[in-house]
Amino acid sequence: MLLVFYNLQTGCSSMLKLLALDRFTILLVCMVLLASFLPIHGHAADVFGVITNIAIAILFFLHGAKLSREAIVEGVLHWRLHSVVFAFTFIVFPVVGLLAKPVLLPLLGQELYWGFLFMCFLPSTVQSSIAFTSVAKGNVAAAVCSASFSNLIGMFITPIMVSLFIFGHSKHDYDPTSSIIQITLLLLVPFILGQLLRPYIFPLMAKVPSIVKAFDQGTILMVVYSAFSSAVVAGLWHQVGVSTLIYLVLSCSVLLTIIMVLAFYVSKLLGFSRADQIAIFFCGSKKTLASGVPMAQILFIGQPLGMIVLPIMIFHQIQLMTCGIIANYLAKQYKQENTIIRPE
Incomplete structure (x- = not known):
């Protein structure tokens, strides 16, 4: 009986780890509620919007x-890897999203499909890409450079793609130049200042990593709460039914599966090392929530923001759970392959 109870307890613990039900995921759901x-x-x-924008600037x-x-120099030299990640992030993702339009538009409606497409135009994540690459014993230096470069270039590419493929054939008066300037001031300028002041700021950050992490996650929670509040006031849950949510979850799951399969086989066919394959896999298959919601607030002024950010919120959770499972599997595989059995 005790053995059965122990196995059940172990199984439940493993299931919770498998689903990646961490505190941040739970808090994101709480913000939506x-x-x-x-x-x-x-x-x-x-007032809350102004405070949130200040927090976003500090975050970047x-x-x-x-x-x-050092990571920048080492990463820049690995241009082949970055080219593949760039291609997946800003070419493969958008192409799949655009090709899916005949299927997704009738199922999701225009606003949710816009959000799905906007998600495909976003850059990769930074922290989780690096974290998963590290867990799976991949090329961390390349992941740091590739994910950071993706976010920087995405500040310019994402508004242009939104202009061409979302607002290009609509009646909306959209100015990508104005949006790029706003995104640059909100995200890029603080990032560059942080890089310039790194010798003074990073030692302080290293002393309080838990506070830095709490501020990071807290800022994203503020952004999500602000975006969903405006959406709820505009009638979000009267426009999105249960069946539509199910279709959206399935669409995000299928998209992630397609990208991951392609990233796995393409990096292998191109002859990259195991460590580089892992960096490409995790950096090229993910989309950023931290940059995505602030960008959406600038790019989709006057549009139903909750509908626009809902796809990236759902995709974000799916990618975290899936990547967590895969990273742990790759780490175990690496450990097994590098275990040296010494004779007695």
């Missing part, structure tokens, strides 16, 4: 301070 029942609106929403300042010069 809080915004659904107690949305912030009116003057309070305006800290991101800039984290990136070492």
